[in-house]
Amino acid sequence: MATAFETTAERYQRRIYSFARYLLSDAEEAEDVTQEVLLRLWRHQRGLDEERLGTWLLRVTRNACYDLLRRRRSAVALATRESLDADEAREVPSAEPDPESRAQTSDFRRSLVRALSGLGEPDKSIVLLREVHGVSHREIGEALGMPEVTVRVHLHRARRKLREQLREVYER
């Protein structure tokens, strides 16, 4: 029979890993961060409020990712990240039926992933959590320690930045 920890870990591991992978653009480091976060969950499981568990995990994940990013800030890491961003975009399956549309969509997504990775914080985390991972505005606000209305303002502003950066690709 699964323990409470196992149930919780299985429930949240995908969100933790996926969020970390987008923030870090590196699968192996995302695994490390996921392990680190789940270990913290195991250590603190008795003292955690179940209702706030999801947002606590997001906050811990984001902090772990940014600690790691601070540690690996170098020209080499940035260059690697860019190539990984391109890999990330190539992995995305296209839903468009004809080859021409498929190529355009793929181009658009590649540019979108690149633009997304270039967003500052907290915009990037908010876009990833809301649009990619479907987390509610309220939960994002709790995780990032800001009012829901501020989350919405950041989200709109970030998507607007993405729109402005993607205009040229979209018009092609």
Add this chain to the structure above:
Amino acid sequence: MSRFDDTLRCEEVLDLLEPYLDGDLPPDEAAQAAAHLERCPACAGELDLATAVQRELRALPQHDCPPEVLQKIHSAGAGEVVPFRSRLAGWPVRLSLAAAVLALTVGGAAFFLQQRQDGPSPAEIAQATEEARFALAYIGKVSRKASLGLRDDVLRRRLVAPATRSLAQTLEDIPGNEVPVRDTAGQP
């Protein structure tokens, strides 16, 4: 057309597209934006782009966590949880080990070869040199993984070149030996 049609200018509408899409505008402002978008093809085009951005963001995949991640945390028995050692925490240790391996390889090889009465053979010298290069290259790799920020050129100039020169000098001091040592680290 209503009076509202003219109350919003294009730049104002462009600022409101994302909240308009999310349904976050107050009803009267949403109505003004809708009226403007109906008669302005340029702004309607921007709304299409804003829609495409949101649609594509939502279509990005959520990555599945590899099963090994949880397996490392769970022990084999009865759901008991065991702590794991993070790879991140292990890198400084590995770097220290790699440095120790280098010291032992370079120092050990030089000492061993000097002690030999008959002198080392060219094959032994070549192997010792190769092992030293391997150790140096491994240090470079470990330092990159540990994100210590050691650049390859700095590592090569400050560590690899002096160490290989020192090894070469030691070996050359043995009568009859001339060892060609490259000034760069080989790949392991």
